[in-house]
Amino acid sequence: MTIQEMGTSLADDFAIYLHEMGLSEYEARAYLGVLQSGMTTAKEISEAVDIPQSRVYDVLESLESKGFVTVQPGRPKKFGPIEPELAINQYVQHKRSNLEEELDQSRKIGEEFLDELEGEQFQYRQTDEIDVFWSYKGRNYILKQFGQYCAASNDEIRMITKGGSFDRIVSNHKEVLRDRNEHGVDIRMITPIDGVSDVVLETAQEWADVRHAEDIEGRIYLFDDQRVLIAWLSEQEERWVAMATQSSQLRTTFGQLFELFWENA
Numbered sequence: 001m002t003i004q005e006m007g008t009s010l011a012d013d014f015a016i017y018l019h020e021m022g023l024s025e026y027e028a029r030a031y032l033g034v035l036q037s038g039m040t041t042a043k044e045i046s047e048a049v050d051i052p053q054s055r056v057y058d059v060l061e062s063l064e065s066k067g068f069v070t071v072q073p074g075r076p077k078k079f080g081p082i083e084p085e086l087a088i089n090q091y092v093q094h095k096r097s098n099l100e101e102e103l104d105q106s107r108k109i110g111e112e113f114l115d116e117l118e119g120e121q122f123q124y125r126q127t128d129e130i131d132v133f134w135s136y137k138g139r140n141y142i143l144k145q146f147g148q149y150c151a152a153s154n155d156e157i158r159m160i161t162k163g164g165s166f167d168r169i170v171s172n173h174k175e176v177l178r179d180r181n182e183h184g185v186d187i188r189m190i191t192p193i194d195g196v197s198d199v200v201l202e203t204a205q206e207w208a209d210v211r212h213a214e215d216i217e218g219r220i221y222l223f224d225d226q227r228v229l230i231a232w233l234s235e236q237e238e239r240w241v242a243m244a245t246q247s248s249q250l251r252t253t254f255g256q257l258f259e260l261f262w263e264n265a
Helices: 007-023 025-037 042-049 053-065 082-115 139-151 163-182 198-205 248-264
Strands: 069-073 078-081 132-137 156-160 186-191 208-213 219-223 225-236 239-246
Touching: 025 042, 025 053, 025 069, 025 078, 025 139, 042 053, 042 078, 053 069, 082 163, 139 163, 139 198, 139 219, 139 225, 139 239, 156 248, 163 186, 163 198, 163 239, 186 248, 198 208, 219 248
Parallel strands: 156 186, 186 208
Antiparallel strands: 069 078, 132 239, 156 219, 219 225, 225 239
16 A cells, blocks of 8 residues: 555645654655665655655755664665654664753853853943842743753752642753753752652662652742742632742742752652
């Protein structure tokens, strides 16, 4: 059965999954074509899934670099499928490697910026300490800001959070938290672990010290020696809201609160 015989709707359904993973439209269609055809040539794939011949080699070579196809040298070259489960695992590793390179590059450029900035007089130097408050609304936006605060942390990250929030943090930010831990950031989390899946808990324990505590209702997150993020579900607005502050005094106070919980967790 060819891709055409499979039916446009069904082929599109499969392609949607691949596209949402990060493959381009042509890459998704090409992988499905190779997966259906087995070892085949670029020309045959071009004809089977309607990819222009001028593009098909680039598409297949991109799929090879991402772990979806294998190449058999010859005249012409032939392309074969990697088994889907292995292909997806290889693609995740590919994306992780690219992300780590991007993070390292951003950090390197940031350090160069700081070196250049040293000694210059800017507004932020006019006061010894600035207390700044921000407010956020919406779970996704709060998670995004949380991830940015984690990525900017260089010494420690502390979390008091509920099970559901613990799950979302691990699912959405495990890569950046693993990266921070590998760069020496001390990460500690307190949460009620009842109801948290073993997979999520084991993932978190790869890069954080996790302790269990009952009756956690608040969500308090501390970053290095200044940043505090507090989040809660607003009964009035029926949505998640959060407040962040850059204050060493409040960070110290909440840090002492965290240590009390930590010792008793």
